Amino acid sequence: MPRYAMVIDLQRCVxxxxxxxxxxxxxxxxxxxxxSNKITETSGTFPNVRYHYIPxxxxxxxxxxxxxxxxxxxxxxxxNGITMHNPKKCIGCKYCEFNCPxxxxxxxxxxxxxxxxxxxxxxxxxxxxxxxxxKVGGKTIPYYNPEREDTLSGIRPKGVVEKCTFCxxxxxxxxxxxxxxACPADARVFGDIDDPNSKVRQLLGKFRPxxxxxxxxxxPHVFYIRDFNPANYQPSxxxx
Amino acid sequence: MNQSKASNGLFFTWLxxxxxxxxxxxxxxxxxxxxxxxxxxxxxxxIWSLPLGAYIYLALTSSGLTLLxxxxxxxxxxxxxxxxxxxxFLAIAALLGGFISIGLELGNVFHMVYIIFSPNLSSPIxxxxxxxxxxxxxxxxKFQRIHAGDWTSTTSKTLGKISFLxxxxxxxxxxxxxxxxxxxxxxxxxxxxxxCLFMAILSGSALCLFYNLVHAQxxxxxxxxxxxxxxxxxxxxxxxxxxxxxxxTLIKFFIEGSTVIPEVLNYHKYxxxxxxxxxxxTEIILGLFLPFILISMPGLRYKQSTRIFTSALVxxxxxxxxxxxxxxxxxxxxxxxxxxxxxxxxxxxxxWEWIVFTLSIAVMLLLFSLxxxxxxxxSKPA
Numbered sequence: 210m211p212r213y214a215m216v217i218d219l220q221r222c223v224x225x226x227x228x229x230x231x232x233x234x235x236x237x238x239x240x241x242x243x244x245s246n247k248i249t250e251t252s253g254t255f256p257n258v259r260y261h262y263i264p265x266x267x268x269x270x271x272x273x274x275x276x277x278x279x280x281x282x283x284x285x286x287x288x289n290g291i292t293m294h295n296p297k298k299c300i301g302c303k304y305c306e307f308n309c310p311x312x313x314x315x316x317x318x319x320x321x322x323x324x325x326x327x328x329x330x331x332x333x334x335x336x337x338x339x340x341x342x343x344k345v346g347g348k349t350i351p352y353y354n355p356e357r358e359d360t361l362s363g364i365r366p367k368g369v370v371e372k373c374t375f376c377x378x379x380x381x382x383x384x385x386x387x388x389x390x391a392c393p394a395d396a397r398v399f400g401d402i403d404d405p406n407s408k409v410r411q412l413l414g415k416f417r418p419x420x421x422x423x424x425x426x427x428x429p430h431v432f433y434i435r436d437f438n439p440a441n442y443q444p445s446x447x448x449x
Numbered sequence: 450m451n452q453s454k455a456s457n458g459l460f461f462t463w464l465x466x467x468x469x470x471x472x473x474x475x476x477x478x479x480x481x482x483x484x485x486x487x488x489x490x491x492x493x494x495x496i497w498s499l500p501l502g503a504y505i506y507l508a509l510t511s512s513g514l515t516l517l518x519x520x521x522x523x524x525x526x527x528x529x530x531x532x533x534x535x536x537x538f539l540a541i542a543a544l545l546g547g548f549i550s551i552g553l554e555l556g557n558v559f560h561m562v563y564i565i566f567s568p569n570l571s572s573p574i575x576x577x578x579x580x581x582x583x584x585x586x587x588x589x590x591k592f593q594r595i596h597a598g599d600w601t602s603t604t605s606k607t608l609g610k611i612s613f614l615x616x617x618x619x620x621x622x623x624x625x626x627x628x629x630x631x632x633x634x635x636x637x638x639x640x641x642x643x644x645c646l647f648m649a650i651l652s653g654s655a656l657c658l659f660y661n662l663v664h665a666q667x668x669x670x671x672x673x674x675x676x677x678x679x680x681x682x683x684x685x686x687x688x689x690x691x692x693x694x695x696x697x698t699l700i701k702f703f704i705e706g707s708t709v710i711p712e713v714l715n716y717h718k719y720x721x722x723x724x725x726x727x728x729x730x731t732e733i734i735l736g737l738f739l740p741f742i743l744i745s746m747p748g749l750r751y752k753q754s755t756r757i758f759t760s761a762l763v764x765x766x767x768x769x770x771x772x773x774x775x776x777x778x779x780x781x782x783x784x785x786x787x788x789x790x791x792x793x794x795x796x797x798x799x800x801w802e803w804i805v806f807t808l809s810i811a812v813m814l815l816l817f818s819l820x821x822x823x824x825x826x827x828s829k830p831a
Contacts, residue, residue: 246785265784277629282568303497318489
């Protein structure tokens, strides 16, 4: 059984957010919820300033605090290492969200995709969001992806949490997670960390990876390699 | 006769007020269950708010009351028997109030069935829920035995012992819900469990003292010499619990004040939602120090007014302290949530959260009132 992991090459990543957009479409993610997200940081002061961009998603930790803390086993590990959630078992206690060191679990505070139920026309002569949904025969949203239903509720109900599943429904069919497939810079590599010949293992051997908040012992399965920095400076023997 | 009529009138007015609060609460419960928790001023950063704080407060108070009830029921100290039945009943009512609060905090209370069929034994929330549920059931059976006049049978004694063990472990479990979150340094560790146990004893003894003294005042029955001596002992237990919480709070305060761990510095910066005086939280000053000073003064210690006032201050103070700890640890976004949320989350409960809180308290008070009227809570073994 493979153990899936992802390597994100920060030198290749251009911060275009194609990963986040494709993730929303693939997984029918509602407004306000981010399965795929980013951490941005600006350091220094002008003109010596730098912008950092780290794409984020569920780290599918080996020692996942969300799995350990879930009282009903709704949050659980699959044999292939994916941290999966079962909304049918979720009591909405939000402990996983409270417990997650990475801020990647979200709660459905209300009915998802509520805005698409609105029957008011945005402009005279245009269709209302509700009419748009009806026109394409979509389920709740016009861009509804029924494939998501293979392993999880297509749209998760209010009162339960949700998060990235490494697109387990695609992985099951031998495909790549949507964010990996959609990345125009090929910055994401997905594969079996137990297979010494996998690309993931090759990259982890070739570069010195880091993981988010490694020191707390969760053993995240999302690794970051390299960094992009076009800045240059004049060589000197010191600053005095 | 007229006095009795007036007292009945007051009683039914009181019940009417509680009834209105409960009806409003039931409407709010319907609204929350059908519309979702966006009605709360919580979000994906500040995840747990007033209803959870109220649950922690009421559940811990219930545990404290059960621990006090164990003095006569488990350890056999007979002079405490006159308040034992009342303590068990108050513990049941407080715990039911707490369950209402957490029930309305849960996103899907109907999935609770999986807690039984798919338990996760590594989850502190599971243990907390299981032990408090067991405690409630055992307390109800224990009360039923006592009410039937059975104080000493093996069954009755066993129920007392189990409820004592539950009340001892459950606060530790509430603490471990926070203490096991490695991601939140300010909660992580054993301190939260010890703190919750001490807070349970403190708020339980405060409610015990407050309720018994106010009850004597309201009913006009006065306090017999036997009861007076008992209440003096309870005052000493209350003062002891107050001292223990003050010591623990000061240790926590000085450690947090000395460290330079960024998470603790951030936490400390925002851990004064109710304001501060000379760097110390207002609720600690008014809810711990002031009552301790008043209750330590020999001239004031055993005055009824002092005891009622100090125990009321502690009851309000402990609630505020639980809220403070709960909110301060969640005031800053974790990881990428900083992209969608401000650096620090400000919070004031929504009207719906206040109604849930009021509902929990109203149910507890309604039970107190009905129990006092119909269940002979002052009876003791023959």
